[in-house]
Amino acid sequence: MFIHTFQYTLKQLFRQKGALFWNLLFPIALGTMFYMAFSGLSSGETFHAIPVAVVLAEDDSATMFREVIDSLNEPGDDRFLDAVYTTEEEALSLLEAKQITGILYEGSSVSLAVSAEMSSATLEQSILSCFVEEYNMQYGAIKKIAASHPENLGAAAEALAKNTAYNTETTYCDGDMDEQITYFFNLIAMSCLFASTGGMQIAIKNQANLSPLGARRCISPVPKEISLCALLCATFLYQYLCILAGLFYMRFGLGVNFGSSMGYILLTALLGCLTGVSFGFCIGSIGRLNEGMKFGIQMAVTMICCFLSGLMVGNMRILIEQYCPWFNRINPAALISDSFYSLTVYQSHSRYFQNSITLVLISAAFCLCGFLLTRRKKYAAL
């Protein structure tokens, strides 16, 4: 009877177009939207080589400057300048045509000419200004040392060449610490909690006082516990497969970097699904509220949990942690999202396991509550 009910429930679930949309297509669509929105944001932050014209002086002093320019003009990821050597007239015409950001003049010192009309390139103009200032300062220092202490010229050049860093960045994670990834984590958390709709249907379709189908099941010779277990397992499997499809789409379709702990991520999705289904089952089992009202409660609770876990406002979870930390310990959306986050941020898995155990306990509590509420054998009214 278990397998019979399990098979037919799976069949039904996969044929529910509405459920497929909300459980599969909606998270995929939302993930794609996030991806497109975040791609636009990061493309604005990418550095491009600054186009400049270089007008060299007609003496030997230009050799050093030319070497510096050439090194900064070398093609590659770290290319700083997109320089072209030209005459002053041509450089001015290029600047007027807004094909370059500025003109570097080689003289007793290097000078910069920019166009006031290029308001869109103020950042690049500032960078060029800093570069010229830095070059002139270092060139002046070397010239001074060469005149006063020529024996120290080599050491001075070496000291200037060395770019001393006074602090270092240490990575404790193997994934992407990009803040934007938390949106994807929250999206998966939301998908997991959306599984509550399926859980709610289990309760409704298994109680004689809530649906004719429930009445038909109750008069069959299949014990309610077996029927409920089969329904819960089938719904859970269906929801998990939907989550997996969404997760794989984000990982391999959109290229979201979830780090190397994919196994743990799948486990969290599994626990999240379990929590979602059991939560819906519990809500669906409460009293004689009609289906619409139960659906309303379930959606409201899901969306509030997602909101407070930071799905809509990125730093919401941090705010909750600051003012109401206990809520983050029991909010399933926050727990799921935090489990993912801890996998990419922390080397230790203790926080991940702590969250996972909490999810298991919450699921068990919801399931127990649902079973207790639906256990009644006879109804006072149908």
Place this chain on the structure above:
Amino acid sequence: MSTPIIKVENLVKRYRELVALDHFNLEIAEGEIFGLLGPNGSGKTTTINCILSLLSYDKGTIHVFGKEMHPDSYDLKRRIGVVMQNVAVFEELTVYENIDYFCGLYIRDKTLRRQYVEEAIDFVGLHEFRKFYPKKLSGGLLRRLNIACGIAHKPKLLFLDEPTVAVDPQSRNKILEGIQELNKQGVTIVYTSHYMEEVEQICTRIAIMDKGKNLAIGTKEELKRMIKKSEIISIEILDISEEAIAALKNLPHIYEVTFENRQLQVLCSGGRHNLLRVLNCLQSMDLSFGRVYSELPSLNDVFLEITGKELRD
């Protein structure tokens, strides 16, 4: 009566202040088509739900197949089929799958189940629609599917709770014929309806219910014998004098004569040849008349006389 297949004793069910079943008693023998007849809200569905152990009740005992019925009486439930008043099928499953699913809750053996499902499909005449989803079926076909889901596992006792509500005449006839056929195959049937014609047509014994009470029980002939009215004679006539009406009232077994809208109605309380006597009387008074009808009392008349109201009030 041999050991009853259903025995309900002194059943009381209250919904807060409302008494839905008031010391209700019932015995149904094996092989019967037993009709529970009563207006909406008379307690028919409540009775069935109590017998099926879906509803809790305040007092009384219920025995099915000689054993007390409990929610976990799975051995008893295995032998019971129910066709609910509301259609209870899955929208996402086809006709075949729906029947197979519900049959599968009773029958484990796949080969046997396949055979039973095919038989149920043939029985309700849904062979052409086996791959249809319920939303593609008409109201009548949907009701037939609902019946197939309740009978596919070949129950020994079948409850049919108003299975013909909102059904077209063709499907209704098909359903009623099917019920009689099932009974011939040895299924005991409990049939509830507020359509007296259906109950009269198929039921071997009938209980008339109102306000949670069992007002009368017996075969349709027994029920009709319980009331005073045994024949209703209607005659089209242009006009009739008070003297003529008085003369008709003096005839034996005639207890009421009314004349309205050129229609003379004569109510008889028994005896034979009443029609002949009435027509002879009219002829003797040189009264010409048109069409003449003679009707036997219906269950509605029984209900009317017992409760003072129409069955469909």
